Amino acid sequence: MKKVLLIMPVSTLDFGSSTKGGVDSVCQILIKDLIENKYNNYRFRILAFNPKFKEKNNISLTKISPNIDILQVPTQEKINNIRIPSIIVNLIRVHREVREFKPDIVHSHQAPWLIGIKGPKRIATLHTYKNICRNPVSFLNDIFYAKLFPWLCNFYIDHYTCVGKSLALALKNDVKKTTSIIGNPLNPLYFEQTINFKKLTNLKFITCALLTKRKRIDSIIKLIIRLYQTGIDVELTIIGPNVDNQYWQELHDLIEKENASQYITFVGSKNTGEIKELYENSHIGIFLSSEETFGLAPLEMLASGLPTISSSVGIIEERSEFFERIGTCIIDPTQEEEALAKVIAFTNQPPLIDRDALKNEFSANAVNNQYFNIYKTLLNA
Known part of the structure; x- marks a missing residue:
């Protein structure tokens, strides 16, 4: 041995x-x-x-x-x-x-x-x-x-x-x-829950990341605010710890300026079981990081059955065709109008995630x- x-x-x-x-x-x-x-x-x-x-x-x-x-x-x-x-x-x-x-x-x-x-x-x-x-x-x-x-x-x-x-x-x-x-x-726990997307009166978005500029939480917040301003009833839950006090304040100033606190919520760090439960009560995953060597979070959202919006980073950039095929909407958050249009179209007809293909690979x-x-x-x- x-x-x-x-x-x-x-x-x-x-x-x-x-x-x-x-x-x-x-x-x-x-x-x-x-x-x-x-x-x-x-x-x-x-x-x-x-x-x-x-x-x-x-x-x-x-x-x-x-x-x-x-x-x-x-x-x-x-x-x-x-x-x-x-x-x-x-x-x-x-x-x-x-x-x-x-x-x-x-x-x-x-x-x-x-x-x-x-x-x-x-x-x-x-x-x-x-x-x-x-x-x-x-x-x-x-x-x-x-x-x-x-x-x-x-x-x-x-x-x-x-x-x-x-x-x-x-x-x-x-x-x-x-x-x-x-x-x-991927943690096998995320594959255990099936989320059946139905036509809803509101859309619950969720993201999970360290609250740093590289993760572009501000871009997610701005996108959600734009969706709200178009008349879509949206909510955003942000999972992750504050590791940059200046950026944390910038995010809260942005939310306060846009009067968005009633539909954007920070929940702090969570363990795997708690994250899984939050995913189960959400409709769309979103992850707009500017740089990743792999990028585990959007894959965990997909494994949970969440149609997921992601920037082109890490493994999603490397295998974009695979991830688009199994249920990912890839956007460039710096192109705000184009990104907004793609997200609206994606959320109007969210796909069923091919979790078996994801599980076989990861x-x-x-x-x-x-x-x-x-x-x-x-x-x-």
Whole structure:
């Protein structure tokens, strides 16, 4: 039985109950599939970096299935009461697990965690690269994570996987290593509810995203206001945390200026079950981000049965014909009049979503099997 060390950001073992972002959500879905489908040809140890984990004394290996152990560790720690940069303490953890577990493969969902690893086959899954979908942090941090680490990681990686073509194309300019494109999985919970669209007296729109300028929540609000001004009875529910106070204020100023507070509602962060319930009580999903490496949210709306309006980003841009065929209206929010006309036509005759086609492409089982094919190729090389 071959041994695989998976290195992931995971904020909870109560999968779906909370998340610290898209990569965290993806890793929770992949782990849950590993547990439920019992891939018996492999023994897994998961090194889970948990940003919410503070109790250093409670760190212990937990068996979550017959062939899967998980070790939750904090992302930040002190050594001799001195706070050390997180990348250093993370690498100490990774190297310790490699020595103790002796894996055949180390597969990390953050490339820098592989720095210095020698011996086992090494796979890095990229969810971002250099400045693609990365928010600036500080001058020094940006130097390390956008320039130094991408160059250094290449010496310690045998195979890259990217969640989208934009990452793979950027990577191709810098490295000669084998690269595969493997998308992100959808939570199977979203496929459980069937939403039957009927002729309604009002339209309930819903969006789900971090409240940042890149997600263009302001464009969604402006579109909903335009629909309201044409005489359509609309509502908009906005799921997502405030992570930019200035932008948050701008959104509220826009709503107040247009006197739209009676039909636009912010509900804050929600867990998977709560998001699913909100989707079940909505009619149209909308997602108008300006940049995504993959873009999970609109796919989750489609999986829930929601006809979905999306900008051309991430996987929807890469496979636009597929997504239009299964029930997506793709618009350019910068072309306001054209976008408004397309949305009105779309909502007048909303399609029935082909969720089977979506599930076949983006189930957790399908994604994990693609990773296993890479494992087999590397082990047989």
